[in-house]
Amino acid sequence: MKKHPLELWGNLVASKKGRWLSLLFWILLVAVVSFSWPQINSIDNVSSENLKDTEMSKQAAKIVEEQFPDDSGTPLLLVWHREEGLTQKDLEKVQALYKELDENPVNAQSLVPPLHKTPPQALLESVSENGSTLVTPVFFEKGANTEAFEKGLDDITKLVKDDVSLEGKYEGNDELNLRYTGPVAISVDATGLFASADVKLMIATVLLVLVLLILIYRSPLLAIIPIIAVGLAYGVISPALGFMADHGWIDKDAQAVSIMTVLLFGAGTDYCLFLISKYREILLEVEDKGKAMAQAVKESGGAILMSALTVVAGLATLALANYGTFERFAVPFSFGVLIMGLTALLVLPALLVIIGRAAFWPFVPRTVEMEEARAKKRNKPFKQHRPQHKFSQKIGNLVTSKPMTIIIVTVILLGALAAFAPKIKFTFDILSSFPEDMTSREGYTLVEKNFSPGELAPVQIIVDTDGKDIDLQKDLEKLNFAASVDEKRVGEKDEAIQLYQLDFKDNPYAAESLDNIPKIKDKAIALLEDAGVSDAKDRVWIGGETASQYDEMKVIEDDEKIIMPVIIALIALLLLVYLHSITATLYLIATVILSYFSALGLGWIVLHYGMGIDAIQGSIPLYTFVFSVALGVDYNIFMVSEVWQRRKHKNLKTAVSEGVKYTGSVITSAGLILAGTFAVLATLPIQVLVQFGIITAIGVLLDTFIVRPLLVPALTMKFGRAAFWPGKLWKKKVDE
The missing domain is CATH 1.20.1640.10 (Multidrug efflux transporter AcrB transmembrane domain)
Structure with missing residues (x-):
């Protein structure tokens, strides 16, 4: 009778030579790739864009860069705050810092405004109405990476740490407080969060899985075996992903790596348990551990393989996404689960057969004949223990x-x-x-509390007037959600291009503000049409952070409409085949x-x-x-x-x-x-x-x-x- 392919595979990996060859092959593979390729966590996190260049906010940013060039760089916002109100001495400290930065620039610094040359009284005009808060910028080189930002930030901290309070509660204390916010600070904080999360997450996940396995199986050795299997899988996955990222095939995303770690230990342990459970059940009937494993692989291997394939197929659908983060998750997730599934059917059977029934100690599964022989040898009455x-x-x-x-x-x-x-x-x-x-976040909160919230993230309204002499400022100011609209700016290369900056009355990141983006665009289009501009729909672009988040929202909604049906169809097809x-x-x-x-x-x-x-x-x-x-x-x-x-x-x-x-x-x-x-x-x-x-x-x-x-x-x-x-x-x- 022709044997089932999975039974043949089980016989191969569980045989006396096969078990050792399987384990040694994988260990050698881990050693080779670990020494030859970089680990994924050693690769710099790529600050890849989440939106494609075809999105409106990206097009707006490109036009602004071309028509309204600003060589100042990427801003770091320094938020100075004293609860009782900033003093003359506080303003002098601000000026002293800017004098030092002007004379001795920190790492990656591109520009600082000459605040040290401004009379202290002039700075008061920029202080919030309640007198408690002042925001001053430091600009860093465009294109600098997060590591350069972080070093520059550390350099500034060293210069001010003796004069200000940089952490702790700023409410209720009588000190001069300083918080960093803006694109540079957000980039540094985001990277720092994920960098510290990786190690903590790995340790916490391993400990949790270990404790749960011990509680469930009450067998210390059996609890360690799935951890070893997952560890051996990770030993291949991490350098393989590092190799892909190093060669530019994928972008390393710290968030993806963090979640992948959890997924590997969770799903990987599940696959191990599926095989262990079946193996344990068969050991109660079959004395030869190799034959028992071959049968276990035959009976559970299909479910394990199909389970892994459904997860791989499901996660791979993220590659269809237009949103960058989703797309960057596809390869690490699907590749990781695929390797874990292979490990569960190659390395785990070898480990279990090599260790034998001792893996289940102290609750060792034995056949009735083995239990009888053991009881006879010990001169004890035979008691059959079955699950x-x-x-x-x-x-x-x-x-x-x-x-x-x-x-x-x-x-x-x-x-x-x-x-x-x-x-x-x-x-x-x-x-x-x-x-x-x-x-x-504290810096932004201070700005939001003490200034108009919209000032931190103004909306950029760019229009092409087709050469007509029009001014949209007053009409845009009539929008009920607009706090103010700056005077128009005319493009340096094309005078038909105009730029208006609109500040929201409310939080520019709130859902209501995002919903206002299409209203702003519709209003600008209507104004152009009233002025006789042809093809007005194609001559308006909305930029800024709120517009970018609006685009993200729409792209994610579109991705959901594509990916959700595709994953359902793929998994349905796999289930139907199985x-x-x-x-x-x-x-x-x-x-x-x-x-x-x-x-x-x-x-x-x-x-x-x-x-x-x-x-x-x-x-x-x-x-x-x-x-x-x-x-x-x-x-x-x-x-x-x-x-x-x-x-x-x-x-x-x-x-x-x-x-x-x-x-x-x-x-x-x-x-x-x-x-x-x-x-x-x-x-x-x-x-x-x-x-x-x-x-x-x-x-x-x-x-x-x-x-x-x-x-x-x-x-x-x-x-x-x-x-x-x-x-x-x-x-x-x-x-x-």
């Missing part, structure tokens, strides 16, 4: 006896949670992701989508009502969709594949009941570990990762405790024979 799966058995009996009740209850529960999803509010402000005590059932494919996809919206709704309840977060980052829905759908299908595949295998020899009720019974504990364990690893992100001081971690962890838990053990088997039971249509199992009668 009972009592709780999982009860769940299996429940869903097979009352499937309709289970379906109604779970759908109502998940639907009620999903009803909160439309209430979610979004933000595209990067500063809102920073800790409140971070200097760039299960040979259109019916099962449809209801499995439906349950995962319902679970996703439920996770969003419950996540909003936790974040908004529980943690007081007013809005979540606009990129979160797509991130959580990709991960929730891809990872949620994983557990369904593992459980359903067990049902499909048992259905070949048993009636439907028994197949479903035993499918739930024998996968219950391992999927619950895997779900807890995966949810735990994503929850680790919530310990970081970066709001976007906190929000992503919490919502994804909630999605995993909903899949683990509601969708997989209750809803999916209940639907399978209710559909009956039709659940397998049009595959071979559909031809079997329900009670066969």
Whole structure:
């Protein structure tokens, strides 16, 4: 009889020579690539653009650069603040710093305004109305990297540290406080957050997985084995990604690397548990550990491989995105999971067979004959110890006896949670992701409190008048959300190009301000049309940070419309190929989508009502969709594949009941570990990762405790024979 390909693979990696060759091959591979290629974390983080040059805000920036050149550079804003009001002595300290910067420029400095030559009284005109705050700029070289910015910032700190308070609460103290904000400070803070997050995240994730594995399996050695397997996978993934980034094939994104670390330990441990669970079950029946492993690979390898492929396919769809961050996530995520899946089927079997049954100590799985021989040798009465799966058995009996009740209850529960999803509010402000005590956020807060909020991020309105002599300033000032509009500036190369700067009355990063961008454009177009300018729609561009965030919002919305259907279609195709059932494919996809919206709704309840977060980052829905759908299908595949295998020899009720019974504990364990690893992100001081971690962890838990053990088997039971249509199992009668 022809052997199954996975059984042949299992025999190969579990044989006496194969086990050692497999392990040594991988260790040698790790050594070679680690010494030959750079680790991904050693590659400089690329500040790649998230928007393409075709977006309106990018086009506006290009026109401004060409027509209104400014050689000053990238600004760092120094926010000086004293609660009781800035004093003459404070202003003298500001001037002293600028004199030093003028005479001895710091690293990457390009320009400083001559404030030291200005009479102190003249500076008072720039102080806020309440007299407490002054904002002064220092310009850095355009094109300088974050490392250069950071060094320059450190140099300034050394010059002022004895005269000002740079950290701690600025409210209530009587000192002169200084905070940094603006593009330079934000860039430095963002890089610093992710740089410090990587090590903390790795340590926290490893410790959490280790503790959970020990608690679940009560076997110290078995807890370490998945960690070793994931570590060996990471030993290839990190230098391989470093090689790609070093050669310019991909852009290194610190946020992507952080999340990839969590994904590897979470999903990687899951794949390990799927194989370990099956291996342990077979060791109770098969004495030869090599043969037991070959059978375990045969029975669980397909589910592991398919689970990995669904995640790889799902994450790879991010490459279709136009938004830069999404696109940069595609390769690290999909490549990492692919290598982890291969490791689970190559390295892990070799490790388990080499260690043997000792890996499960002190709860060693043995056959009945082995237990009898052991008891006889010790002169003790024979007691057979077998896993009972009592709780999982009860769940299996429940869903097979009352499937309709289970379906109604779970759908109502998940639907009620999903009803909160439309209430979610979004933000595209990067500063809102920073800790409140971070200097760039504190600096912005001070500016927002003491000046007109719109002054920090004015909107640039660029129009091409086609040579007509018109002035839009007064008409633009009539917009009810405009605090002020500067006088027009005429292009240096083309006098038909005009630039107006508009300050919002409210926070320029608020959702309402983003919604005003199309209103500004429509108003400018209408004014040009009234002045007789032809093709006015093609002669207006809106720039600035608010316009850029508006473009980000629209691009992300467009990406969602493309990626979400594609990932559903890809995973549906993989499920159809694996299960040979259109019916099962449809209801499995439906349950995962319902679970996703439920996770969003419950996540909003936790974040908004529980943690007081007013809005979540606009990129979160797509991130959580990709991960929730891809990872949620994983557990369904593992459980359903067990049902499909048992259905070949048993009636439907028994197949479903035993499918739930024998996968219950391992999927619950895997779900807890995966949810735990994503929850680790919530310990970081970066709001976007906190929000992503919490919502994804909630999605995993909903899949683990509601969708997989209750809803999916209940639907399978209710559909009956039709659940397998049009595959071979559909031809079997329900009670066969």
